[in-house]
Each structure stands twice: as structure tokens, then as C-alpha cells.
Amino acid sequence: xxxxxxxxxxxxxxxxxxxxxxxxxxxxxxxxxxxxxxxxxxxxxxxxxxxxxxxxxxxxxxxxxxxxxxxxxxxxxxxxxxxxxxxxxxxxxxxxxxxxxxxxxxxxxxxxxxxxxxxxxxxxxxxxxxxxxxxxxxxxxxxxxxxxxxxxxxxxxxxxxxxxxxxxxxxxxxxxxxxxxxxxxxxxxxxxxxxxxxxxxxxxxxxxxxxxxxxxxxxxxxxxxxxxxxxxxxxxxxxxxxxxxxxxxxxxxxxxxxxxxxxxxxxxxxxxxxxxxxxxxxxxx
Amino acid sequence: xxxxxxxxxxxxxxxxxxxxxxxxxxxxxxxxxxxxxxxxxxxxxxxxxxxxxxxxxxxxxxxxxxxxxxxxxxxxxxxxxxxxxxxxxxxxxxxxxxxxxxxxxxxxxxxxxxxxxxxxxxxxxxxxxxxxxxxxxxxxxxxxxxxxxxxxxxxxxxxxxxxxxxxxxxxxxxxxxxxxxxxxxxxxxxxxxxxxxxxxxxxxxxxxxxxxxxxxxxxxxxxxxxxxxxxxxxxxxxxxxxxxxxxxxxxxxxxxxxxxxxxxxxxxxxxxxxxxxxxxxxxxxxxxxxxxxxx
Numbered sequence: 167x168x169x170x171x172x173x174x175x176x177x178x179x180x181x182x183x184x185x186x187x188x189x190x191x192x193x194x195x196x197x198x199x200x201x202x203x204x205x206x207x208x209x210x211x212x213x214x215x216x217x218x219x220x221x222x223x224x225x226x227x228x229x230x231x232x233x234x235x236x237x238x239x240x241x242x243x244x245x246x247x248x249x250x251x252x253x254x255x256x257x258x259x260x261x262x263x264x265x266x267x268x269x270x271x272x273x274x275x276x277x278x279x280x281x282x283x284x285x286x287x288x289x290x291x292x293x294x295x296x297x298x299x300x301x302x303x304x305x306x307x308x309x310x311x312x313x314x315x316x317x318x319x320x321x322x323x324x325x326x327x328x329x330x331x332x333x334x335x336x337x338x339x340x341x342x343x344x345x346x347x348x349x350x351x352x353x354x355x356x357x358x359x360x361x362x363x364x365x366x367x368x369x370x371x372x373x374x375x376x377x378x379x380x381x382x383x384x385x386x387x388x389x390x391x392x393x394x395x396x397x398x399x400x401x402x403x404x405x406x407x408x409x410x411x412x413x414x415x416x417x418x419x420x421x422x423x424x425x426x427x428x429x430x431x432x433x434x435x436x437x438x439x440x441x442x443x444x445x446x447x448x449x450x451x
Numbered sequence: 452x453x454x455x456x457x458x459x460x461x462x463x464x465x466x467x468x469x470x471x472x473x474x475x476x477x478x479x480x481x482x483x484x485x486x487x488x489x490x491x492x493x494x495x496x497x498x499x500x501x502x503x504x505x506x507x508x509x510x511x512x513x514x515x516x517x518x519x520x521x522x523x524x525x526x527x528x529x530x531x532x533x534x535x536x537x538x539x540x541x542x543x544x545x546x547x548x549x550x551x552x553x554x555x556x557x558x559x560x561x562x563x564x565x566x567x568x569x570x571x572x573x574x575x576x577x578x579x580x581x582x583x584x585x586x587x588x589x590x591x592x593x594x595x596x597x598x599x600x601x602x603x604x605x606x607x608x609x610x611x612x613x614x615x616x617x618x619x620x621x622x623x624x625x626x627x628x629x630x631x632x633x634x635x636x637x638x639x640x641x642x643x644x645x646x647x648x649x650x651x652x653x654x655x656x657x658x659x660x661x662x663x664x665x666x667x668x669x670x671x672x673x674x675x676x677x678x679x680x681x682x683x684x685x686x687x688x689x690x691x692x693x694x695x696x697x698x699x700x701x702x703x704x705x706x707x708x709x710x711x712x713x714x715x716x717x718x719x720x721x722x723x724x725x726x727x728x729x730x731x732x733x734x735x736x737x738x739x740x741x742x743x744x745x746x
Binding site for chain 2: 409422426
């Protein structure tokens with residue numbers, strides 16, 4: 167199976183660099199790390215932007231060494247495992263995270279690109295509207311999902327995870343594309359309204375529970391489907407070939423060959439509208 | 452000026468502004484891609500009676516089809532943007548969607564677009580679905596062999612129609628051999644079509660008629676069988692004339708196709724190469740034969 171192009175490694179990492187000063191298990195809310203917030207600000211002004219260290223209000227400068235200027239290319243380094251909400255609501259520019267990063271990466275983003283070179287926590291790209299997030303490693307639960315109480319999750323954009331993800335990837339997504347090169351947890355695409363989830367590893371149990379429309383593709387082993395999904399046909403979906411080739415052209419070295427095979431189409435969830443589809447690829451003999 | 456002893460007349464082809472579209476039609480194999488494209492571009496020889504001019508074009512070696520399957524390009528030319536939408540709806544709907552395993556994508560990156568798949572989708576009777584990726588929406592229409600995939604919008608742009616040249620030969624065999632050689636060579640030029648049957652037209656026309664209500668009629672000055680009855684344009688020794696008409700998405704492509712075609716048609720038995728024009732007063736584009744072959 168294909169691997170992710172490490173586009174970030176080829177970048178000129180000019181722009182603003184933030185380096186985490188210390189390692190700490192105390193959660194940090196850093197939604198100020200966002201190109202839109204950095205626009206027109208120099209290093210000192212960026213360092214003065216607010217953040218939360220636990221429940222204490224601090225500034226980015228208290229937590230990070232800030233160097234450089236320019237809003238459209240931000241690099242964040244150091245121990246970020248407990249740093250939340252990087253790129254929250256961003257609409258432009260690029261953020262590169264060089265290590266593992268905490269939850270809510272790129273939630274509500276509408277444009278630009280985030281590249282995480284390590285793993286990412288839960289809620290990557292929650293409620294995303296546009297742009298692209300690429301996580302080289304694993305990601306947690308609820309990738310591209312809707313927050314509790316919300317009826318719609320992702321409404322646009324692309325999320326690519328190079329490793330495995332947890333449960334409920336793409337839950338309640340309305341539009342957009344999520345690509346997982348590894349395995350997924352249970353309930354992928356739960357209550358999905360539309361959009362596409364492509365899984366190259368093993369699709370976890372009970373995918374598409376409650377889905378109305380949308381597409382879940384299992385390129386790997388056949389998943390355990392709910393009884394409310396019904397077999398329709400075995401066919402070769404041309405749109406999938408188009409999808410994978412476009413992804414390849416956009417700089418992600420995702421192998422398009424798996425889309426060329428035959429797929430078994432299951433429709434469901436019949437407890438809902440029943441117009442959702444799970445495509446299960448025939449495995450080569 | 453002569454090439455291989457063939458006189459290149461000091462004249463020009465007069466061409467007109469049209470609207471062009473380029474579709475990429477794919478299928479399970481080359482045979483069915485071509486079948487679908489030929490069905491869609493059939494009966495589209497002349498804007499006069501067909502509503503559009505259309506033809507197929509091999510894909511350049513460096514261009515892959517959007518879904519990676521075998522495919523061909525189909526080019527369409529109309530006199531107005533509105534006509535293009537009507538023609539594509541009919542021709543994609545009846546010629547491509549009906550053809551087994553086919554899919555149809557936009558092949559022209561243009562600022563202006565017309566909705567085709569976005570209207571054909573209603574054939575799905577409520578079971579159609581769409582996929583949006585990077586601003587391109589594909590419609591998936593359920594059909595009996597699986598699903599027909601068609602792009603929502605197709606690019607349209609101003610184009611060039613009516614590039615032409617005439618092959619005057621000492622007999623029909625020589626004229627036909629020269630025209631066939633020209634068309635074969637011109638098919639390698641991307642972005643152009645020769646819309647007439649096999650790329651060649653024998654019934655060239657003039658824009659007048661002695662009959663009321665008839666706007667065009669046979670190009671009598673070039674018809675050998677009535678030479679003594681009209682003010683003939685045929686030099687002595689010319690017994691047959693064939694014409695090649697070229698439409699292209701860009702002026703440069705039409706010029707290149709004419710250059711290639713004129714060069715390839717200068718074969719034994721050909722007396723003169725000339726071109727059709729209206730004195731330069733009607734068309735926006737002029738392609739001077741000698742300038743082209745000198746280039």
C-alpha cells in the first residue's frame with residue numbers, strides 16, 4: 167500500500183517558528199497558533215497572543231520560543247503531545263508540526279494546509295470546512311467527526327492519515343474526504359450524511375452505522391458489516407479511480423492501483439435513508 | 452511557391468470565431484471509448500445542418516485520462532455558448548451515457564463552464580449521487596451495467612472554426628490519396644478536428660444560391676463537371692478537388708494543422724493547393740498558405 171509523501175520535509179521552513187520550551191503533561195490550548203492570527207504580527211506580537219496552560223491564562227511567548235515573521239508558513243516543534251487546537255479555524259497558509267501533536271488539530275479549519283509529521287490526538291479536523299490536513303503517523307478517535315451535540319461534522323476539505331485511527335472517524339460528516347492508510351477503529355462513518363472515507367488498512371467493525379448517504383471504501387480486508395447493510399452488486403467504480411488519481415496529482419503518493427479492481431457494493435444503513443454505500447474491494451488471490 | 456512540384460497558391464483560408472469544448476471519454480477498453488466518442492460526435496460534419504461540428508482527437512502521450520482508463524478526446528464546436536449546452540446535453544446523453552462502461556469528463560480548463568452532468572443526473576431518478584473533489588463534481592448515475600460517471604460542468608471557450616485548404620489534383624485518385632495523407636498527418640496535432648467524413652469534404656459550399664430560402668449551395672467554381680457552364684476556378688489539368696476543413700480550440704493549433712496538412716498533401720498528381728475565403732471581410736482569422744508552409 168502507498169505511503170504518504172513527506173511534503174513537509176521538502177519545504178523551505180521559513181516563516182514563523184515556534185519551539186516548545188518545556189515538556190509537560192499539563193494540557194495547553196494554543197488556538198492562537200494559526201496563520202490567520204499571525205497575519206500582520208511580528209515575533210513580539212505573536213509571543214503576546216493568548217494561550218491556556220491548564221486553566222491558567224498565559225501567552226504563546228510563555229510556552230514557546232518565537233522566531234521569524236510571516237503568517238503563511240508556521241513551523242511548530244518540541245513536545246506538543248498535550249498541545250491542543252493548533253490551527254483551529256485557520257483559513258489560509260500552512261502549519262508544519264514536526265513531532266507528535268495533541269487533540270483538535272485543525273478543527274473548524276476552512277483553508278490552507280496542516281502537516282503533522284508525527285502522530286495526532288483525537289478530533290483531528292473536527293468540523294473541517296476546507297483545506298487539507300496530513301498526519302504522517304497515527305491519529306486518535308473522532309478524526310473529522312462532529313463534536314457531541316452537533317448534527318454535522320466535516321463539510322469540506324481533505325484529511326489524510328498515514329497510520330491508523332481510532333473510532334468514529336468521519337462521524338456525521340456532510341462532505342469532504344478522509345483517507346486512512348492504516349486501520350480504523352469501530353463505527354467509521356457513523357451517522358454519515360455524505361462525503362467519502364477511504365480506508366486502506368482494515369476497516370473496523372460496524373462501519374456506517376446510521377449513515378444516510380456517503381461512501382466508505384474498504385481497500386483492505388472485508389469488514390464486519392451491520393445487518394442493516396444489503397448487498398447490491400460487484401462492479402468497478404470509475405469515480406474511485408478518479409478520486410485516487412486526483413489525490414496522487416495533489417502531491418500525495420497514494421497508489422491508485424487499488425481503485426482499479428472490483429468492489430462489492432453494500433447499501434445502508436437501512437435503518438436510515440439507505441443511500442449510503444460501503445465498497446469492499448475484492449482481495450487479489 | 453512549390454512543394455514537391457505542387458503549386459501553393461498565394462491566398463488564405465478565412466476562419467471564424469466559434470465556441471469550443473473538449474470532453475475526455477473513457478471506457479473499459481479503447482474500443483468502447485472510441486465507440487462512445489464516435490457516437491457523440493457523429494452527424495456533426497457542418498454547422499449548417501448538424502447544429503455543431505465535432506470529432507475525436509487522440510490524447511497527447513503525456514495526458515492521462517482522469518480515471519486512468521483508456522480514453523479519447525472529443526471536440527465540439529458551435530456558434531454560440533447556448534448551442535453548446537444544448538448539443539452536449541443531447542450528445543453526451545444519447546451518445547456517451549448509452550455506451551457500455553463509458554464515463555465522461557471535462558477536458559478543457561476554461562474560465563467559462565456549462566452544466567452538462569448537472570442536468571443529465573436527473574436520469575438517475577433520485578438514485579444519482581455525486582462526489583466533489585478539488586472543486587470538480589462528478590455525478591454517478593445508476594445504469595444497467597453499473598454507473599455512468601459524468602462531470603457536472605464542462606469548460607467552454609472561444610475557438611476557431613473553418614480553417615481549410617483545397618487539394619486540386621489531376622484525377623480523383625490523386626486527390627483522395629493526398630487528402631488521406633493530409634488527414635493522417637493532421638490527426639497528430641492536438642486540439643483540432645477535421646469534422647467531415649474521414650476528415651475530408653467533397654461538397655464544398657458557397658454562401659449564395661439562386662433559390663429563394665437556400666442560403667448555401669455547391670461551390671460551383673470548383674466543380675469539374677460543370678466547368679464550361681460557370682466561371683470556373685479550376686486550372687487546366689485539374690479534374691478533382693477535395694477540401695479539408697479544420698476546427699481548433701486555438702488559432703495556433705489550426706495553423707499548425709494546416710501547415711502539416713498542406714505539407715503532407717503535396718504528393719504526385721496534385722496540381723495546386725489553395726484555400727477558401729470571402730475576401731477577408733467575414734472571418735476574424737486568416738491563415739495564409741505560404742506563410743504557414745514557410746514557417
